[in-house]
Structure formats: structure tokens, C-alpha cells
Amino acid sequence: MKYQKIILFDIDYTLFNTDVFKQTDLKKHSVYDEVNNVLKELGKVGILGIFSEGDLEFQKNKLFRTDIQKHFLKAHMHITEKKEKILKKVLRKYKDKKVFLIDDKLSILHLAKTIxxxxxxxxxxxxxxxxxxxxxxxxxxxxxxxxxxxIIPIILNS
Known part of the structure; x- marks a missing residue:
């Protein structure tokens, strides 16, 4: 099945519960309660990807320690020190797909919509x-x- 939708998620404060991580001195790795079900449901209708910033190994470790990495293929994991630097390249990669970008930073969403x-x-x-x-x-x-x-009904009905 060839998916026409690409759903790109930020990690911190979107999938990963960064508040809990900080409150436990970076010891407890957890995702928000709804994350596993959302990824499972959306994985049926589109390609799931990561578009996040920070140290590559540190961010990947969050995905593996919470066991959500299984929802994402390496080809669709875009982790960089600054999202702005690779945003055009990432969006160009998916130019033939319906792109959904899910992020907690309004500035990134604004720049993405501009591009x-x-x-x-x-x-x-x-x-x-x-x-x-x-x-x-x-x-x-x-x-x-x-x-x-x-976001499940929004993406399913788009």
C-alpha cells in the first residue's frame, strides 16, 4: 500500500513528556498517555515520521527508551540541532504527499507553512x-x- 500522507511529529512536549523527564532529573522516559494509540491508529493511514531538534543520540534514546521507535522508519526520522536549517530539505522530500506537521513551537509551524x-x-x-x-x-x-x-479524526478525514 502506498501512503499519500506523511505525519511528522516533534519529540519533546509532543510525543515525549519532557516535564516528567526534567522532574526526575532526566531519569524517567515517558510519552503522553495517548501517544501509543495515536501512533498505532495513524500508522494505518500514513507514513509516520519524526521532525525534531536536539542532540541526535539523546533524542533517539528517548524514542527507544519509550519503545515508540518501532512506529518510525529511519528514512523518515529527521533530527537536527536546528529545525530551521533542514526544514526546506525535509519538506521537499515529501512534496508529493499530504504533509501534516505536529509541533509545540508555533514559529516552526509558521516557517513550514511559509515554505x-x-x-x-x-x-x-x-x-x-x-x-x-x-x-x-x-x-x-x-x-x-x-x-x-x-488529531486522529482530522488526519483520517483529510
Whole structure:
């Protein structure tokens, strides 16, 4: 089956519960409660990918320690020190697909929509970045969610 949708997830504050990680002095690796079910459901209708920033090994370790790496093929894992540097390249890779970008940083979603207006930007409003972000003039993501389970019907029906 050839999927026409690519669903790119950020790691921290989107899949990975970074607050718990910090509160336990970087010892407890956990994802939000809904994550495993969301990945399982969306994996039936699209290619799941990672688009995240930070140290490659540190970020990959979060995926493996929480056992969610099994949902992502290496070819669709894009982890870099700064997302802005590879955003165009990543979006170009998926130019023939319907791209869903799920992130807690409004600035990344805005830049992605500027590069690829057909991209579907989903703002996850949880974590320190989402709480402290100022609105970006003349930009509104395609949808805002507080829990990833809210994206299942959106992606299924798009």
C-alpha cells in the first residue's frame, strides 16, 4: 500500500513528556498517555515520521527508551540541532504527499507553512514553549490541540 500522507511529529512536549523527564532529573522516559494509540491508529493511514531538534543520540534514546521507535522508519526520522536549517530539505522530500506537521513551537509551524502552504500545521498546546509563545501576526495554524488523540479524526478525514 502506498501512503499519500506523511505525519511528522516533534519529540519533546509532543510525543515525549519532557516535564516528567526534567522532574526526575532526566531519569524517567515517558510519552503522553495517548501517544501509543495515536501512533498505532495513524500508522494505518500514513507514513509516520519524526521532525525534531536536539542532540541526535539523546533524542533517539528517548524514542527507544519509550519503545515508540518501532512506529518510525529511519528514512523518515529527521533530527537536527536546528529545525530551521533542514526544514526546506525535509519538506521537499515529501512534496508529493499530504504533509501534516505536529509541533509545540508555533514559529516552526509558521516557517513550514511559509515554505509549503499546502502543509497542514497542527499546534500542540502543551509544554513550556506552547505556554509562553506570543501569537504570530497573520499566522494561525490549521488546528490547535491539547491532546494528540484530537488529531486522529482530522488526519483520517483529510
Amino acid at each position: 509549503s502552504p499546502s502543509l497542514f500545521a497542527i499546534w500542540v498546546k502543551r509544554g513550556m514553549y506552547a505556554k509562553n509563545q506570543k501569537p504570530i501576526p497573520e499566522f494561525k495554524p490549521d488546528t490547535e490541540v491539547e491532546n494528540l488523540k484530537e
